[in-house]
Amino acid sequence: MRSAMSLIELVFTIVIMGIAVMSLPLILTQVQRNDAFAMQQEAILAAKAKIGNILTYEWDHNSYDSTASRSFVLATSSPDTELNCNGTTFRRLGHVNADSRRKCSATGASASAIGADAGDGGNFTDIDDFDADAINISASAEGAGTLDYIFDLNLSTSITYAADSATYNVSPVVFTLNPDNNVTVTNIKTISVTVSGGDQNITLRAFTCNIGESMLLPSRPYQ
Numbered sequence: 001m002r003s004a005m006s007l008i009e010l011v012f013t014i015v016i017m018g019i020a021v022m023s024l025p026l027i028l029t030q031v032q033r034n035d036a037f038a039m040q041q042e043a044i045l046a047a048k049a050k051i052g053n054i055l056t057y058e059w060d061h062n063s064y065d066s067t068a069s070r071s072f073v074l075a076t077s078s079p080d081t082e083l084n085c086n087g088t089t090f091r092r093l094g095h096v097n098a099d100s101r102r103k104c105s106a107t108g109a110s111a112s113a114i115g116a117d118a119g120d121g122g123n124f125t126d127i128d129d130f131d132a133d134a135i136n137i138s139a140s141a142e143g144a145g146t147l148d149y150i151f152d153l154n155l156s157t158s159i160t161y162a163a164d165s166a167t168y169n170v171s172p173v174v175f176t177l178n179p180d181n182n183v184t185v186t187n188i189k190t191i192s193v194t195v196s197g198g199d200q201n202i203t204l205r206a207f208t209c210n211i212g213e214s215m216l217l218p219s220r221p222y223q
Helices: 008-056
Strands: 132-138 151-162 186-195 201-210
Touching: 008 151, 008 186, 008 201
Parallel strands: none
Antiparallel strands: 132 151, 151 186, 186 201
16 A cells, blocks of 8 residues: 555645745744845944044134134124124123133134145044035945945035034023035034935935034142
């Protein structure tokens, strides 16, 4: 007598195979979602790292005074006159009138236009030099180490002046954000980094202000 598969065994086999095949699309969909999430995290991290690097540079080409070895607040053409520097004390609204504190440039140095400055020699020396900077970050299946996905990200950077108009003489202070003001040289710069690659298109923004820097305060003498 030859061994053979009974009808009931055949039915069970078909049912089990059908269940297994039906689960494959769900598994593939979850894998795609995981890869998309990983790509999104890579894009966010790349943009964040780029912004963090840009923020380590001087606010403007004219901010740093090599003679004084410090960065000063610069004059701007902002319509908000409350932020103008006092020509006598070289300080603005909110500044502490004391030595080693933040102050305006005594030479009347002004903030420059967005873009590379003369004398930079093509090097990045301040924040707005990164305007229109574009780089590519990619990793192939062979070069991605233990990654189970391939990424190819394009980072483009845009630097603009943001509107800085506010009502400082009332409480609470009213400030309307306009990060894409490209006309007036104000006291706020907007750093925008857009990451594109595949179906990813993520933009992160950071804001940096014309506030100069304080010098190291001397230690108080022991009483």
